[in-house]
Amino acid sequence: MRLKRTWLAALVALALLVAACGPDLSTPIPGGQTAAPTQAPTQAATSVPTQGVQATDTPVTSGNLPVDPNDWRTLGLADAKVTFIEYSDFQ
Amino acid sequence: MAPQIIKDYVETGKIRYVFRNFPLSFHNWAQKAAEAAECAGEQGQYWPMHAALFNGQDEWSGSADAVTIFKGMAGTLKLDQAQFDSCIDGDKYAEKIQADAQEGMKAGVSGTPAFLINGIFVSGAQAYAAFQETIDYALAGGEAPSMTVPADSYRSLGEANAPVVITEFSDFQ
Numbered sequence: 393m394r395l396k397r398t399w400l401a402a403l404v405a406l407a408l409l410v411a412a413c414g415p416d417l418s419t420p421i422p423g424g425q426t427a428a429p430t431q432a433p434t435q436a437a438t439s440v441p442t443q444g445v446q447a448t449d450t451p452v453t454s455g456n457l458p459v460d461p462n463d464w465r466t467l468g469l470a471d472a473k474v475t476f477i478e479y480s481d482f483q
Numbered sequence: 484m485a486p487q488i489i490k491d492y493v494e495t496g497k498i499r500y501v502f503r504n505f506p507l508s509f510h511n512w513a514q515k516a517a518e519a520a521e522c523a524g525e526q527g528q529y530w531p532m533h534a535a536l537f538n539g540q541d542e543w544s545g546s547a548d549a550v551t552i553f554k555g556m557a558g559t560l561k562l563d564q565a566q567f568d569s570c571i572d573g574d575k576y577a578e579k580i581q582a583d584a585q586e587g588m589k590a591g592v593s594g595t596p597a598f599l600i601n602g603i604f605v606s607g608a609q610a611y612a613a614f615q616e617t618i619d620y621a622l623a624g625g626e627a628p629s630m631t632v633p634a635d636s637y638r639s640l641g642e643a644n645a646p647v648v649i650t651e652f653s654d655f656q
Contacts, residue, residue, distance in 0.1 A: 464524040468499040474621045477501045479587040480596040482536040483510035
């Protein structure tokens with residue numbers, strides 16, 4: 393009987409341990425993505441080297457802004473290959 | 484804008500040049516000067532007023548009443564004086580000018596002059612050769628430098644597919 397109680401206690405302790413270390417399934421993340429890491433820089437550098445931002449074909453520009461073709465502040469052809477925008481003041 | 488750029492690139496159809504307002508707060512008449520240009524623009528005389536404002540900068544910049552000088556410029560350009568006066572006195576284009584500035588700030592502009600050449604940011608007054616180099620690069624199909632980060636970069640933090648990428652250029656000293 394005493395041996396049986398010891399085994400039972402051990403099983404309960406094991407079950408609690410597994411539950412504590414397993415993934416939290418109570419708040420699923422949309423798209424199945426993992427939560428944003430909050431680890432310190434050294435952890436990121438050593439443990440998740442493949443988490444860097446993927447290279448992309450989309451260039452990052454400083455703002456290729458639309459231009460109203462009827463804007464009186466433009467010179468040149470509306471369909472010119474290059475649009476040259478100057479931001480300035482008069483003073 | 485350097486006249487040489489107009490001659491070499493605008494008049495040859497290679498580029499379209501656009502002027503946008505970015506009146507600096509410490510330039511006390513910059514906002515009204517921009518409004519004067521817009522008020523001339525609605526009468527088809529934007530560029531002549533643009534030139535008159537820059538050429539006459541010494542005359543109005545330190546004036547106690549630059550608006551009166553702007554109205555005089557409108558007269559010299561043979562604009563409809565009543566229309567111009569009503570336009571500038573009524574702040575007709577004030578919001579448009581501020582919208583320009585807001586848009587510029589979003590694009591990274593913080594001072595004048597600043598330039599976007601097919602989206603490639605160029606800050607400050609530059610020699611013709613610097614503009615020429617960037618324009619020719621854009622004409623050849625070049626785009627703004629792509630701030631891509633290698634997938635195996637050990638200098639990045641966060642998700643690889645995050646919608647925003649912040650790249651910091653810095654040194655350690």
